[in-house]
Amino acid sequence: MPKIVDHESRKIRIAEATWEVIVEDGLEHATVRKIAKKARLSVGSLRNTFPTQSDLLQYSMQLVSERVRKRIESKRYDGAPLDAVLALFSEFLPADDERKIEMEVWFVFSAKTLTDPKLKTLFKKVYHDMHGLFREVLLKLKSAGCLKENFDLEIEATRLHTLIDGLGIHYLLYPEKMTHEKMMNALQFHLQSICKS
Amino acid sequence: MPKIVDHESRKIRIAEATWEVIVEDGLEHATVRKIAKKARLSVGSLRNTFPTQSDLLQYSMQLVSERVRKRIESKRYDGAPLDAVLALFSEFLPADDERKIEMEVWFVFSAKTLTDPKLKTLFKKVYHDMHGLFREVLLKLKSAGCLKENFDLEIEATRLHTLIDGLGIHYLLYPEKMTHEKMMNALQFHLQSICKS
DNA sequence: ATTTTTTTAGCACAACTGTATTAAAAAAAG
DNA sequence: CTTTTTTTAATACAGTTGTGCTAAAAAAAT
Structure with a gap:
C-alpha cells in the first residue's frame, strides 16, 4: 500500500521554506527550484503537493x-x-x-x-x-x-x-x-x- | 549635426512611465519592453538613455x-x-x-x-x-x-x-x-x- | 517477497527576460 | 542637399522561469 506522508505538515514545511526564501531573496526570486532546494525536496515532489507556483504562494500567504x-x-x-x-x-x-x-x-x-x-x-x-x-x-x-x-x-x-x-x-x-x-x-x-x- | 534631445526630461518621462507600470503590474513585471511601450519609445531608444535595467530602476527610485x-x-x-x-x-x-x-x-x-x-x-x-x-x-x-x-x-x-x-x-x-x-x-x-x- | 503508491531525478519545452548588434529611418545643423 | 547623430525596428542569444513528462527508486502495507 502507499507510502504515507503527512501532507499537512509537509505543506507547512514548504510554506515556511517559502518564507525563508522570500526574506532572503525577495518575492520575485521565490522560484519553485529555490523553494524546493530550501525545503530539501525535489521539484517534482514539491509539485506533487503544490501543483502550481500560484498555489504555493497562495498557501504561504494564507x-x-x-x-x-x-x-x-x-x-x-x-x-x-x-x-x-x-x-x-x-x-x-x-x-x-x-x-x-x-x-x-x-x-x-x-x-x-x-x-x-x-x-x-x-x-x-x-x-x-x-x-x-x-x-x-x-x-x-x-x-x-x-x-x-x-x-x-x-x-x-x-x-x-x-x-x-x-x-x-x-x-x-x-x-x-x-x-x-x-x-x-x-x-x-x-x-x-x-x-x- | 546631431538631433538634439533633452535627455533630462526624457529620463524623467521614462521614470514616470516606470512608475505607472509598477503601479499597474507590480515591480516584478516592470520589464524594459513594457516600460518602453508605456513611454512610447523603442527598446533600443530606452536602452540609449538607460544602458541597463538596473540603471533605470535606480533612477526611478531616486x-x-x-x-x-x-x-x-x-x-x-x-x-x-x-x-x-x-x-x-x-x-x-x-x-x-x-x-x-x-x-x-x-x-x-x-x-x-x-x-x-x-x-x-x-x-x-x-x-x-x-x-x-x-x-x-x-x-x-x-x-x-x-x-x-x-x-x-x-x-x-x-x-x-x-x-x-x-x-x-x-x-x-x-x-x-x-x-x-x-x-x-x-x-x-x-x-x-x-x-x- | 510482493504489491501499490509516492517520491525522486532528470530532461524537455515554450515563454519571457535582459542585453547586444545591426541596418535603416529620422531629424537637426551646416 | 549633405553631414552627423539619434532613433528606430528587427533579430539574436543566452539565461531563467513555470510546467509537463517519464522512468527509476523508495517506502509502506499485505
Whole structure:
C-alpha cells in the first residue's frame, strides 16, 4: 500500500521554506527550484503537493495570515491592569525572530496585493480582526473607567492600529533608527496619553 | 549635426512611465519592453538613455525620493497657527493622485530594500529628512508654548511619523476601510491631543 | 517477497527576460 | 542637399522561469 506522508505538515514545511526564501531573496526570486532546494525536496515532489507556483504562494500567504489571526484570537483582553494591555499590544510588534519573519513576509505580500487583487481577501480579514481587537480592548478600558473623557473609539482604534503598524514597519525598514526600546516607549507613552492619571 | 534631445526630461518621462507600470503590474513585471511601450519609445531608444535595467530602476527610485524630499523641504514651518500645522502634515498623506502614485511606488520599493541593500541609502535620507521636519515643527510648537507639559520630543516625533506613515499605508492597502476623512480626523485629533486647551 | 503508491531525478519545452548588434529611418545643423 | 547623430525596428542569444513528462527508486502495507 502507499507510502504515507503527512501532507499537512509537509505543506507547512514548504510554506515556511517559502518564507525563508522570500526574506532572503525577495518575492520575485521565490522560484519553485529555490523553494524546493530550501525545503530539501525535489521539484517534482514539491509539485506533487503544490501543483502550481500560484498555489504555493497562495498557501504561504494564507499560512501567515492564519498565524497572525491565531495570535490575535489568543490575545483577548481579560480586564487585567494597564501593564497587561501594554504587553498585549506589544505582541504585535516584531520583537522576536518568528514575528519579525512573519511581519516581513506579511509586508512583502502586502505590497503585492496592490497589483494582485486575488490576495486582498486574506488581508482584509486580518485587518478586520486586528482592528476589532483594538476596539474591544479600548472599549473595555473605557468601561472600566480608565480612559480620559474626550474619547472617540473609532479614532483611537485607528490611532492605535496605525501606530503599531507604523512602528513595526519602521523597525523592519530602518532597524538602525527604530529600536525595540523605542517601539515600546512610544507604545507605552501612547497608552498613558489616553489613560487617566 | 546631431538631433538634439533633452535627455533630462526624457529620463524623467521614462521614470514616470516606470512608475505607472509598477503601479499597474507590480515591480516584478516592470520589464524594459513594457516600460518602453508605456513611454512610447523603442527598446533600443530606452536602452540609449538607460544602458541597463538596473540603471533605470535606480533612477526611478531616486526620482521618487527627490520628489518626496522636495516636498519635505518646501514645507518648512513658519510659526503659523495650528490649522497650518495640520495642513502641513496632511501634505504627507496620499491625498491626490500624484502623491498616491508616489507613495505606492515608494511602498513597493520599500519592500524591495528588505532584500536589496543597495537601495537603502536613499530611503535612509528620506526617513531622516522626514523625521527632522517633524522634530523641527514640534519643537517650534513647543517653543511657542502650544504643547502640553509632559512632552518628549523624540517620542512625539516617532508617534507622529509612524502615525502618518501608518495612515498612508492603510489608505493604500485598505482603501475601503481607510478614507481620506478618517486620515484627517485621526491626524487632527492627534495634534489636538498633544496641544494645550 | 510482493504489491501499490509516492517520491525522486532528470530532461524537455515554450515563454519571457535582459542585453547586444545591426541596418535603416529620422531629424537637426551646416 | 549633405553631414552627423539619434532613433528606430528587427533579430539574436543566452539565461531563467513555470510546467509537463517519464522512468527509476523508495517506502509502506499485505
